[in-house]
Amino acid sequence: MLRNPLPSTLSLALLATVSLPTLVTAQTLTITAAGGDYGQALKEAMWSPAAQELGYDIREESQSDSLAALRMQVMSGTVTTDVIHLGSAEAAQAAALDLLEPLDTSIVDMDSLPEGARNAYCFPFDSYGTVMAWNTETYGENGPKTWAEFWDTKTFPGRRALRANAQDNLEIALLSDGVAPTEVYEVLSSETGLERAIARLEELKPDVAIWWTSGAQSAQILADGEVDLVVTWNGRAAAAKEQGPADYSFKGSIIGTDCLAVPAGAQNVEAAMKLIAGMTTAEREAKLTDYILYGPLNKGAYEPGLIPEDRLPLLATAPQNAGTSVYSDAAWWVENGEAAQIAFDEMINR
Amino acid sequence: MTPLPITIETLRKTYGEFTALDDVSLRILPGEFLTLLGPSGSGKTTLLMALAGFTRPDSGRIVIGDRDVTRLAPNKRDIGIVFQNYALFPHMSVRENVEYPLKIRKVPRREARDRAMAALERVKLGAFADRDIAALSGGQRQRVALARAIVYEPRIMLMDEPLSALDKNLREHMQFEIRRLHDDLGITTVYVTHDQREALTMSDRIAVMSAGRIQQIDAPQEIYHRPRSAFVAGFMGEANILAATDCRALDGRPMQGPHRVMVRAENFHLDRSACGPEGLSLGGRIAAIAFRGENWLIHLALASGQEVMLSIPSRQSEGCESLKPGQDITAHADANHVHFLAEEAA
Amino acid sequence: MTRIDPAVSATADLRRDLRRETAFFLSLSLPALVLVGLCAMLPILWILRQSFLTLRGTYTLSNWEKLLSSDLTWRAIWSTVELSAGTLVLCCILGLPLALALASAPQKLANRLLVLLMLPLWTSILVRTYGWLVLLRRDGLVNQGLQSIGLTDTPLALVYNFTGTLIGMVHFMLPLFVLPTYAALRDIDHNTIRASASMGASLPRTLVSVVLPLAAGGIRSGSMIVFIYTLGFFITPAILGGGQVNPIAIRIERTLSTFQNWGAASALGILLLLLVALAAALLVGVRHLLSRRGGHHA
Numbered sequence: 001m002l003r004n005p006l007p008s009t010l011s012l013a014l015l016a017t018v019s020l021p022t023l024v025t026a027q028t029l030t031i032t033a034a035g036g037d038y039g040q041a042l043k044e045a046m047w048s049p050a051a052q053e054l055g056y057d058i059r060e061e062s063q064s065d066s067l068a069a070l071r072m073q074v075m076s077g078t079v080t081t082d083v084i085h086l087g088s089a090e091a092a093q094a095a096a097l098d099l100l101e102p103l104d105t106s107i108v109d110m111d112s113l114p115e116g117a118r119n120a121y122c123f124p125f126d127s128y129g130t131v132m133a134w135n136t137e138t139y140g141e142n143g144p145k146t147w148a149e150f151w152d153t154k155t156f157p158g159r160r161a162l163r164a165n166a167q168d169n170l171e172i173a174l175l176s177d178g179v180a181p182t183e184v185y186e187v188l189s190s191e192t193g194l195e196r197a198i199a200r201l202e203e204l205k206p207d208v209a210i211w212w213t214s215g216a217q218s219a220q221i222l223a224d225g226e227v228d229l230v231v232t233w234n235g236r237a238a239a240a241k242e243q244g245p246a247d248y249s250f251k252g253s254i255i256g257t258d259c260l261a262v263p264a265g266a267q268n269v270e271a272a273m274k275l276i277a278g279m280t281t282a283e284r285e286a287k288l289t290d291y292i293l294y295g296p297l298n299k300g301a302y303e304p305g306l307i308p309e310d311r312l313p314l315l316a317t318a319p320q321n322a323g324t325s326v327y328s329d330a331a332w333w334v335e336n337g338e339a340a341q342i343a344f345d346e347m348i349n350r
Numbered sequence: 351m352t353p354l355p356i357t358i359e360t361l362r363k364t365y366g367e368f369t370a371l372d373d374v375s376l377r378i379l380p381g382e383f384l385t386l387l388g389p390s391g392s393g394k395t396t397l398l399m400a401l402a403g404f405t406r407p408d409s410g411r412i413v414i415g416d417r418d419v420t421r422l423a424p425n426k427r428d429i430g431i432v433f434q435n436y437a438l439f440p441h442m443s444v445r446e447n448v449e450y451p452l453k454i455r456k457v458p459r460r461e462a463r464d465r466a467m468a469a470l471e472r473v474k475l476g477a478f479a480d481r482d483i484a485a486l487s488g489g490q491r492q493r494v495a496l497a498r499a500i501v502y503e504p505r506i507m508l509m510d511e512p513l514s515a516l517d518k519n520l521r522e523h524m525q526f527e528i529r530r531l532h533d534d535l536g537i538t539t540v541y542v543t544h545d546q547r548e549a550l551t552m553s554d555r556i557a558v559m560s561a562g563r564i565q566q567i568d569a570p571q572e573i574y575h576r577p578r579s580a581f582v583a584g585f586m587g588e589a590n591i592l593a594a595t596d597c598r599a600l601d602g603r604p605m606q607g608p609h610r611v612m613v614r615a616e617n618f619h620l621d622r623s624a625c626g627p628e629g630l631s632l633g634g635r636i637a638a639i640a641f642r643g644e645n646w647l648i649h650l651a652l653a654s655g656q657e658v659m660l661s662i663p664s665r666q667s668e669g670c671e672s673l674k675p676g677q678d679i680t681a682h683a684d685a686n687h688v689h690f691l692a693e694e695a696a
Numbered sequence: 697m698t699r700i701d702p703a704v705s706a707t708a709d710l711r712r713d714l715r716r717e718t719a720f721f722l723s724l725s726l727p728a729l730v731l732v733g734l735c736a737m738l739p740i741l742w743i744l745r746q747s748f749l750t751l752r753g754t755y756t757l758s759n760w761e762k763l764l765s766s767d768l769t770w771r772a773i774w775s776t777v778e779l780s781a782g783t784l785v786l787c788c789i790l791g792l793p794l795a796l797a798l799a800s801a802p803q804k805l806a807n808r809l810l811v812l813l814m815l816p817l818w819t820s821i822l823v824r825t826y827g828w829l830v831l832l833r834r835d836g837l838v839n840q841g842l843q844s845i846g847l848t849d850t851p852l853a854l855v856y857n858f859t860g861t862l863i864g865m866v867h868f869m870l871p872l873f874v875l876p877t878y879a880a881l882r883d884i885d886h887n888t889i890r891a892s893a894s895m896g897a898s899l900p901r902t903l904v905s906v907v908l909p910l911a912a913g914g915i916r917s918g919s920m921i922v923f924i925y926t927l928g929f930f931i932t933p934a935i936l937g938g939g940q941v942n943p944i945a946i947r948i949e950r951t952l953s954t955f956q957n958w959g960a961a962s963a964l965g966i967l968l969l970l971l972v973a974l975a976a977a978l979l980v981g982v983r984h985l986l987s988r989r990g991g992h993h994a
Contacts, residue, residue, distance in 0.1 A: 209853070221856075349772075404893075430895070431894040435885065450897075451895035
């Protein structure tokens, strides 16, 4: 979920000069993670307590474009990062480019993860849902309950806004067309699957007033009444609900995950794996939800008592929300993302 | 086309505190060449611009022919203007410049071309028709401006110091050409200049202006020889204004005061016998003397402190070669050339 | 001992002085040359190289093949040109009367108005663009105004589309169009306008036949600035376009953010650069053509 697109060359340069290895007695690891509030939350809830427990010194790098930084490090042969925080799609891309060490399953606990979320290179630890949100002034409390209803412009007349990106939209389009959550990627991978999804989106296009490009924008246009229905991320939807006459639902949400990985050729692979394992305990993932509305992936985090009751309905992976959800398949996207995005862009610009 | 008269009635224009035109009234005869002469700020250009329609008067009336044009837009007045800086269109060729007013009048293409060429021939620029304006000299530009102003045969021609940017020889030549053009076409013409010689050379009548008023309007000789005020006298060439008390009659008797008289520098003689029985004499000391080719110029300091200028023609130098500064001499002027000035025009 | 002819030696000395002087003045431009070379040429070369690289860093032509065969590229180019041309046309329609009014206003007033006109240039483009968002959205001031005076029942779609993008871009570019146009108009000799009027031309006729041709240089500079500047616009279509307006700059960003594809994005960047060069060459060419024709008065 590192969504700031433009990598800063300056920070790349800084990265190269600042993170020269230094000699210290304690094990020193470098973690590259998101900056800002999110990065602060990761530090306080997860890696700071984990490092203390393991007796590591942590050097922190914040990166707006982790994949670019990772590529730069691995290709130049000067890997200074030990643990890197990536979006699952980025991670799949990185894995395809051989930029990541495979996860050491003897150290990290794969069994703690839901099946749809498991990955051999990057360990998912939190999640966000792509959800439907609506203006309650337009529809009252009776918003659309399924993607099929979201597509139903007769029952729910109004201006819609979707993200200007194929990701999640293709899955949603198929769900709206009656495809079962478990069969979404099967259908997408079939010969006519992509075509079917794009055609379904094109059906809705006359009612799409805005193809949004930033999460903040998606919340703003909903709160302002600029549009009546939005497909957005659950964190943004929650913000819009606080700000304006809006509500949202996790029904049929597409769950994306963020994950932790070790760059290929990292200097302290074993220690890095231990840090990942230490960061992703049920308690620490549960703690993260105090700071930010990203649902834990560790099933243990939802054991009673770890997450406050009133917080649960806000998390994409909470048991009551996840039933109808689809885990975004990063591998499918790495393989088909470019073709899908081109087909999507052509549809928008048609 | 019969030329039109212009009547200007109590025309007034003020800019804040400054009065540019102070109730000016004036009648310009059909086909007349009238010059507005005066120093800068005298109101002559304001009057011209009011005639053209570019300056809106505060009050008064302008009538061209029998039509009141006071509130008429410039482009409806059917006037031709020649500007001081020519105001040619630099993006058009010489011929296109001259054709422009004809195009506006929707004259057919071929006819417009022929008339433009004829106008250019008239100002001797036929060979330059396809040149760029930038490729022309100042004099040539002036002629293009003239051709452009006459080509559509306007009822009235206005010229705003059209020759002031030219050098002396060319200017004198163009004075005659413009006058000849006027005589050929017979268009009522109002000409503005601050050069009294130019005014004298070209005009049927001259209106001398100062402080927003017409001080005197008369034929050139009249204005030159019989200025009605000290201002007009002073403006029309080297005139000496003398208090009657400084002079004596030729026979030695004192002059009658308190009049003031005007004697032009060239009308003084050092030889008493060159004058008739009546006239005046003026005694003084030579402050400076210079030979200038066609004449001798003498600055004569009077007892009152005033300096008087004498211009003695070379061919009758009257012994000027031997004169030295500091010498006392007496100058004489014939009564015909002594002009009594009206008292009120101080 | 050779005897030196003093005249010859003086000539040689003078020539050497001249050379030295020329060299000195040339050397003054050296820092600027180095700066331009390092800060402009090198990155461009780097991007050019990048456009021939795969994600793994090997050389390839595929970025260019994909780019040039893609419908999206041509749509993006069309959208870019459409935006720039639309901005230019609106700048002309709005800017010419504005420049004319300024040029005929008293100098003091004109100077004050010019400062007002420049004001937007001193405000961040981001701030201004969001400002337009607030004004133009469905419950924004403009729509509220239109509805309250009864011009429309339902809010008009003024933003998140081509219209909104165009409004934002025109707002940004207008001062840059008006300034050179105003300067050219101000330089026109007022007597040529008076002369035209005296010869019977109405005001519109004088405008078309005299004023505009004489200000053509300024109008051309303004047009060139507007057209070429807007070819690379990103922020305005990104914020006000609502995803419906996708010129090349937007495609570059999209390519980077969704595919991490530096090669394809670099190729797009080079394409934009070529488009700018082409537009500049066309505009300069048109000028040459015009001035040559004008020079002969054929």
